[in-house]
Amino acid sequence: MAQTPTPKIRMPATAKAGEVVEVKTLISHEMESGNRKDKDGKAIPRKIINKFTAKFNGNELMTVDWFPAISANPYQSFFVRVPESGTFTFEWLDDDGAVYKAEQKVTVS
Amino acid sequence: MIMSNPNLQPPERGLTLSRRDLLGASACAAVAAVLPAYPALAAGERTSQFEEAYAKLTGDRKPTERGVTFELPELAENGNMVPFSISVQSPMTDADYVKQVTILSTGNPQPVIATFHFSPDSGRAQISGRLRLARTQDLIAVAELNSGALVSGTANVKVTVGGCGG
Numbered sequence: 001m002a003q004t005p006t007p008k009i010r011m012p013a014t015a016k017a018g019e020v021v022e023v024k025t026l027i028s029h030e031m032e033s034g035n036r037k038d039k040d041g042k043a044i045p046r047k048i049i050n051k052f053t054a055k056f057n058g059n060e061l062m063t064v065d066w067f068p069a070i071s072a073n074p075y076q077s078f079f080v081r082v083p084e085s086g087t088f089t090f091e092w093l094d095d096d097g098a099v100y101k102a103e104q105k106v107t108v109s
Numbered sequence: 110m111i112m113s114n115p116n117l118q119p120p121e122r123g124l125t126l127s128r129r130d131l132l133g134a135s136a137c138a139a140v141a142a143v144l145p146a147y148p149a150l151a152a153g154e155r156t157s158q159f160e161e162a163y164a165k166l167t168g169d170r171k172p173t174e175r176g177v178t179f180e181l182p183e184l185a186e187n188g189n190m191v192p193f194s195i196s197v198q199s200p201m202t203d204a205d206y207v208k209q210v211t212i213l214s215t216g217n218p219q220p221v222i223a224t225f226h227f228s229p230d231s232g233r234a235q236i237s238g239r240l241r242l243a244r245t246q247d248l249i250a251v252a253e254l255n256s257g258a259l260v261s262g263t264a265n266v267k268v269t270v271g272g273c274g275g
Contacts, residue, residue, distance in 0.1 A: 021232075060228065062228065064223060064225045064226065064236075067221050069222040070239070071191075075238055076236065077238070078225075079232045080231060081232035
């Protein structure tokens, strides 16, 4: 791979207790589908991020299984409820076992 | 829009191709050449892989077509990056929430595109992202509620450049 995948998160840093907020995530990754062949006709092996997890203070809120039909540089937006001040962590699991992480603190005002 | 169509250039330009035309054309030809040949399916037809995955997902439960908004562009010029959004009507409380949503493709080499597992703390069963499509086809989003009931939504996308690399 050319470079280490870099995750990006966009979500509000403050919220009201119990408010549902939108989270936008993006990670740079080629998501090689395994269906393509190189110019010698050999199959290019699959290498994708196959799982995405969102947690709040360690509790799992949402997981997503990704398959090769997810575009390169996967973008995803979804919603979370903010019960109290705390930290959201987001994890992307690569086919090769690598885990890419990002986190965001949210303060309840 | 007519002015920008390369096929409608003034006649004095003759047969010369710009560097950009040539690069664009050869890049896609190269990608097309390395793609495995998919059996040509008529519009509305579904791959056997899709039927299998659909049967496995739904079992003997029959999804009702209601409450799922599945949005995709009608026409996708580039099958490599097609934006989608799904929203399932649900209060998302401990007593009543959407457990999971699966997107299935009727025309891709692999039928499952993604499965989203929600919890009541997800707040809203709504997601958006970008997916790959090999060719013009129908897509189905099947949502499973915590009661075990299934609801679904369908979308049709016409793909111009059949999923270069999809």
